[in-house]
Amino acid sequence: MMEWIKTTIVPHFNFWIYVVIMMLGLWAAIGKNNLIKKLIGLSIFQTAILLLYVSMGVKEGASIPIVDETMGEAAVDFMAQGGGAAGATAFPINPDLFANPLPHVLMLTAIVVGVATLGVALALCQVIFRDFGTLEEPEILNQIQTIQDDV
Amino acid sequence: MSEHLPVIVVLAPLFGAVIVGFFGTRDRHLCFPIALTALALSFVCSIGVVHHVATVGAWDYFVGGWESPHGVGIQLRADGVNSLLLLAIAVVALLALVYSIRQDGEKDAEKSPFFYVLFLLLCVGLFGITITGDAFNVYVLIEITALTSYGLVAIGSSRRSRVAAFQYLVIGTVGASFYLIGVGYLYLAVGSLNMADIRTILAANPEIANSRIIGTALVFILLGVWTKMGLFPLHGWLPNAYSYCPSGSANLMAPLVTKVSVYVMIRILFGVFGLGVITENPGWSDLVVLIAVGSIVAGSVMALTQREIKKMLCCLIVAEVGYMVGGTWLGDAGRWGLTGSMYHILADAMMTSCLFLAAGVFAKQFGATRLEHLSGLFRRSPWAAGAFTLGGLAMIGVPPMCGFFSKFYLIRGAIDSGHWLYIVALLGSSLVNAILFFRIFEIAYFGEVPESSESSEGGCPTRGRHAAWRTAPLLVAAALTLLLGIFNRPVIDLIRGTVVENIDIVSMQE
Structure with a gap:
């Protein structure tokens, strides 16, 4: 059992945790009755995915992916002009030394999307509270059934 | 200029939205002309893209000139599959926009500048x-589509529209997140986000392509897009969201959002x-076709129980989504199922657009939201009723209309691959459509004109003057469902060009 934990869970700790957090969030988003609690669950769910992506790019002992003077002036100049496929052969870079920046950059976009979603959702909650006087889903659904067809 | 057409298609409405946001809020009369200009520009550019694809072939465009070796540039790709969809989006959006032209004296929320920005x-x-040709880019754009849809649903005057928008938001966000997880696994396995790049890597490395992580990625991506398109049993949000939103929004969202998914x-x-x-993986594809059959049956049965026009049409969308998903997964050797699905995306966009514009x-004109309100419609508004009839006939699949040809190709694919249950469901659903629409035609043609119909429109004194603005796009949409059917040959040829070409590439690589 301990052996299994050591070989399966410990090296991929982030990925296990991400699944647990994601499921917690999904459960709250689906199972909770209060709309705000649903939103909290939804945010947790989205944030867990950020953890997945961030974990992908991280390497042990790796640094931020910036080409600096230690690699020589020529490499810096070359990268300043846009780099390119030729640069990889002219200036070999040891990828183990640098974290993968792409997943992290992607998550900046995903964070913005998450914030925007939360903003829209909170605005909707505000309007729903004004219209129905409650944020409990069963009560709202009860009230809706009494509305005449006003489409 | 002309070499930048693919990106202008996307940028024109983006800048249009910004300009409407700046100037439209000061002077409301500017909203419509700006929006119309932006979409007309997109329309012209998408015609250019279609022309290029039809004459020269697939078009790869790199935004900002960042080409592939970096692996981080965003690639746009137009080919026989999506260039026609671009054109269809532009046409449906233009029709929906003309329908929603702001009329003086109207105080509807759907005519505010914010409506045009969201639109x-x-x-x-x-x-x-x-x-786009970039897998992560799709996620961001799905979320842009989704966030604006929530706004367009909630903009309605009905209290129910807000609740429908909230439910849509929760389910839609979970769906998009599933897609994001799938792309994450794909990136973990392959290390690229460019679709063409991933395809090359997977084709060259069968051990990666058959690995469990790629399977997981596929399952997550499929769950995500199925939620977004409202495939049964993930359709819960769809009928409420599309029937309680204002018709100006429904005209744009109902035909397009599910189809694009x-x-x-x-x-x-x-x-x-x-x-x-x-x-x-015949076992898996059989399962997906079975789910699609479930969607067709469920959508048809739900549509039969509805008495509200828009709700009924929304249930039909669920059934139509089943057609397309099933057709894609038939896996027949000639790829007729796939061809039928792609053609049906275009056909369904036009049919649904026509029916929702009619609804x-x-x-708006008769206050008719339920089937029984439609009695005597042919005498009250012959043009609108005639256009609705064309849309209904296309939905049933009567020969010269586009709905017939997509069903023809779908059934051909199903016969080739031996999915008999799918054929039964498809034909059964056509029969249900016939019952639904002929019931409406019967009510509308033979029903009495209600006595109170004229007096009940007190709130709409300007309707005579502006009715033409609403009916014109409806007539155009009805004509297009007919034309898309009659001239289906070049459309099918363009789609086949891409599909068949790809058959050769895949078989050479594998």
Whole structure:
């Protein structure tokens, strides 16, 4: 059992945790009755995915992916002009030394999307509270059934 | 200029939205002309893209000139599959825009500047999803589409629209997040986000392509897009969201958002994982076709129980989504099922657009939201009723209309691959459509004109003057469903060109 934990869970700790957090969030988003609690669950769910992506790019002992003077002036100049496929052969870079920046950059976009979603959702909650006087889903659904067809 | 057409299609409505946001809020009369200009520009550019694809071939465009070796540039790709969808989006959006032209004296929320901003941003999302060649880019654009849809649903005057928008938001966000997880696994396995790049890597490395992580990625992506397209049993949000939103929004969202999600599924299967996924895993593809059959049956049965026009049409969308998903997963050797699905995306966009525009006209002019309100409609508004009839006939699949040809190709694919249950469901659903629409035609043609119909429109004194603005797009949409059917040959040829060409590439690589 301990052996299994050591070989399966410990090296991929982030990925296990991400699944647990994601499921917690999904459960709250689906199972909770209060709309705000649903939103909290939804945010947790989205944030867990950020953890997945961030974990992908991280390497042990790796640094931020910036080409600096230690690699020589020529490499810096070359990268300043846009780099390119030729640069990889002219200036070999040891990828183990640098974290993968792409997943992290992607998550900046995903964070913005998450914030925007939360903003829209909170605005909707505000309007729903004004219209129905409650944020409990069963009560709202009860009230809706009494509305005449006003489409 | 002309070499930048693919990106202008997306950018025109984006800048249009910004300009409407700046100037439209000061002078409301500017909203409509700006939005119209932006969409007309997109329309012209998408015609240019279609022309280029038809004469020269697939078009790869790199935004900002960042070409592939970096692996981080965003690629736009237009080919026989998506260039026509771009055109369809532009046409449906233009029709919906003309329908929603702001009329003096009207105080509807759907005519505010914010409506136009959301409308244009939704078009940006739809165009972007269709033309992008980057898997992560699709996620961002799906979320742009989704966020603007929530706004367009909630903008309605009904209290129910807000609750429908909230439910849509929760389910839609979970769906998009599933897609994001799938792309994450794909990136973990392959290390690229460019669709063509991933396809090349997967084709060259069968051990990666058959690994469990790629399977997981596919399942997550499919769950995500199925939620977004409202495939049964993930359709819960769809009927409420599309029937309680204002008709100006429904005219844009109902025909396009689900169809574009279907396109994403086709693009992911076709351009990323490869169609081998379908043909090499018959057990899985049978299961998906079975789910699609469930969607067709469920959508048809739900539609039969509805008495509200828009709700009924929304249930039909669920059934139509089943057609397209099933057709994609048939896996017949000639790829007729896939061809039928792609053609049906276009056909269904036109048919649904026509029917929803008609439902909007009925609701606005006669206050008719339920089937029984439609009695005597042919005498009250012959043009609108005639256009609705054309749309209904297309939905049933009567020969010269576009709905017939998509069903023809879908059934051909199903016969080739031996999915008999799918054929039964398809024909059964056509029969249900016939019952539904002929019931409406009967009420509308033979029903008495209600006595109170004229007096009940006290709130709409300007309708005579502006009715033409609402009916014109409806007539155009009805004509297009007919024309798309009659001239289906060049459309099918263009689609086949891409599909068949890809058959050769895939078989050479594998």
